[in-house]
Amino acid sequence: MNYTSTRGTVAVNETYALLHGLAEDGGLYVPSLFPTNCLTYNDVKDKNYQEVAAVVLSKLFPCFSEAHLKEMINSAYSDANFSTRDIAPLHSLLEKVSVLELFHGRTQAFKDMALSLFPYLLVAAKEAEGEKKEVLILTATSGDTGKAALEGFKDVPGTHIQVFYPTDGVSPMQAEQMQKQEGDNVNVTAIHGNFDDAQQFLKRLFVDKDTAEEVAAKGVMFSSANSINIGRLAPQVVYYVNAYAELVAQGAIHEDEAFNVVVPTGNFGNILAAYYAKKMGIPIGKLICASNQNNVLTDFFESGTYDMNRPFYTTISPSMDILESSNFERFLYYISGEDSERTAGWMKDLKSTGKLTVNEEEFNRVKANFAGAYVDDEETKAIIEQVYNSYGYVMDPHTAVAMGAYMKELEKHPEDGARHTIIASTAHPFKFPTAICEALDIKVGDTPYESLDNISAVTGVAFPKQLEALKSKPLRFTKAIDKENMKQEILDFVDTFSK
Incomplete structure (x- = not known):
């Protein structure tokens, strides 16, 4: 299968797209010929998560042999990496509402679902491409991607990883997870700025030929672990397909019955993965995009205009504190009718004016799938508070945003209540101790760990062993720099391992 840029017509093979992440023209790689309607219930019936992953990913990465793909998948989704053999279990909250728990991996966030597999895909792509350079993974994070990427690439031969996060834009527990990261090939740096600042810089750097040549002379190349890389996005499709199979197996829906999906998202990758699952044949009805106060996506789905010219808010759901949603470009490509020239024009508008608008025909395509x-x-x-008091279930702030969006959509469209709905739960609540304490009127401790002990005592939710283990680990990465110094930080890190 070939992949092409959302902004151009040059096609590359799968392993090139996996290895390089961002296209040379600044666009994102998408399948040249998308495998539309390629999945049925019989394809995934009675299969475990690993087997479903093999079916789905074989459609997107047919370059890998069946045996090799299964080997990578089984290594990624192992008992060592996930605390439940279901990998992404469904928790029944109401008769027509299930919570898809995506936080049972090593870092208690949905990013583990892709970043447990992505390093295997990247190393395999590197070998297939005959690339001898050391690969430096550059990643901007609003909280969860950074730790998951660090854990995934920790001490993977031939790779190194640099993560940037905003000083005031992650929870204390998210910060500790990154600051205490182990591994000889990792570097973590805070910036005085927000996630968009970090992400925009890295996207510019990926198409900076002079810097690429400078590090290439030292035997190094750049790649990305953000969902701009198709190798990050594709594994996320799996858990929506698997959830569909589970719903049918449980008798919650029939195999041809549509169900809705609600996703809390800032960078748009998680909900785009659900859209990909729908395009591949899974009977997903409405995709509800849940946002916090940084509601640029909500406004788009109501008006057809994406306008970043607005205040940026730091919220209690920090992984969604984003105004420039990178994966939104892939979605625009599809609603344009896969018109790369049209997509490139939109992205030019966004860069020059901070806004873009789709036409009526395109907006009708949006409304046919999204709210x-x-x-x-x-x-x-x-x-x-309401969910805990009513059902004894503790949601993290991002999942609660999704639940709230579902409730608001249900008020506008009561008929949706007759259709089963999946709420994507993106993080373990213990990653956000202060917010949970305040919501449930539990005493906030002097440290995050004291707060979590208090939460556990009141709710009975067990302390995840990975977070418990953080207590005794030393801080390694405490540097904070001005965002203008990110390039120098990268070059300094390159000098620590380059030839």
Whole structure:
């Protein structure tokens, strides 16, 4: 299968796209010929998560042999990496609402679902391409991607990873997870700025030929672990396909019955993966895009205009504190009718004016698949409290945003209540101790760990062993730099391992 850029017509093979991440013209790689309607219930019936992954990913990466793909998948989704053999279990909250728990991996966030497999895909792609350079993974994070990428690439031969995160844009527990990261090939740096600042810089760097030549002379090349890389996005499709199979197996829906999906998202990758599952034949009905107060996506789904010219808010759901959603470009490509020239024009508009608008025909394609709603911090806390008091279930702030968006969409469209809905739960609640304490009126401790002990005592939720283990680990990465110094930080890191 070939992959092409959302902004151009040059086609590359799968392993090139996996290895390089971003296209040379600044666009994102998408399948030249998308495998539309290639999945049925019989393809995934009675299969475990690993087997479903092999079916789905063989459609997107047919370059890998069946045996090799299964080997990588089984290594990624092992008992060593996930605390439940179901990998992504469904928790029944209401008769028509299930919570898809995506936080049972090494870092208790949905990013583990892709970043447990992606390093295997990248190393395999590197070998297939005959690439001898050391690969430096450059990653911007709003909280969860960074730790998951660090854990995934920790001490993987031939790779190194540099993560940037905003000083005030992650929870204390997310910060500790990154600051205490182990591994000889990792570097973590905070920046005085927000996630968009870090992400925009890295996207510019990926198409900076002078810097690429400078590091190439030292035997190094850049790649990405953000979902701009198709190797990060593709494994996320799997858990929506698997959830569909589980719903049918449980008798919650019939095999040809549509179900809705609600996804809390800032960078748009997680909900785009659900859209990919739908395009591949899974009977997903409405995709509800849940946002926090940084509601640029909600406004787009209501108006057809994406406008970044607005205040940036730091919220209690920090992984969604994003105004420039990178994967949104792939979605625009599809609603344009896969018109790369049209997509390139939109991205030029976004860069020059901070906004873009789709036409009526394109907006009709949007509304045929998507809806959007947003929830502010006070509403988020109220939902955490309401769900716990009603069902004894503790949601993290991002999952609560999704629940709130579902409730708001249900008010506008009561008929949706007759259709089964999946809420994508993207993080373990213990990653956000202060928000949970405030929502449930539990005493906030002097440290995050004291707060978590208090939460555990009240709710009975067990302390995840990975977070418990953080207590005794030393801080390794405490540097904070101005965002203008990111390039120098990268070059300095390159000098520590380059030839």
